[in-house]
Structures are given as C-alpha cells and as structure tokens.
Amino acid sequence: MKYFLIEGIVTHPEKMTEDMMKEHQEYTGGLMKEGKVLFSSLKNDMSTSVTVVRAEDEKIVWEFYKKEPFYLNDVLIYHISELQVHYHNPDIKNWF
Secondary structure, three states: OEEEEEEEEEOOHHHOOHHHHHHHHHHHHHHHHOOOEEEEEEOOOOOEEEEEEEEOOHHHHHHHHOOOHHHHOOOEEEEEEEEOOOOOOOOHHHOO
C-alpha cells in the first residue's frame, strides 16, 4: 500500500455553494468510511485542504479526486504527491 498527500488548492471560492459542500462531504466521506484516510484538514486561512490517504497507486487516487464536486465545479485544483513514510508515532490514535 502507498501513501499520498493530497493538497486541494482553492482557486475560486466564490463558486462554492452550500449544496456543493454537502456533495463534497458525502463524496470524500466515502474514503474515510473505507479506512483510506489518515486525516483531512483545512489550513487556517482556508486556502488549501490537506489530506493523507492510502491506495495501491496514484492512478486510483487521481480517478477518485477528478470526480470530486469541488474539482468538477472549478472551485479547487488538486496536487497529489506520493509519500515515503519512514517512521510514525505508534500511538497515533491519541493525536486527534
């Protein structure tokens, strides 16, 4: 299994609607329910989301995110980078 950092860079916040936000939460919530998301966060200035996911390869990640409502509606763009995890805190459950 590989790990990826997904940065969702907000390019057109004025296009975001309440309905789109609900669609986004439902769509991306599916990854969380499948246990494929370590965490997802929004920068304090609301300019970028940061999510760490696991998948077999980058193509699978792109296939998922290119159908995401904010991406489809030109609200944001995604930058996906593969991570090389070399160590982690064994007590991660107490971090969040």
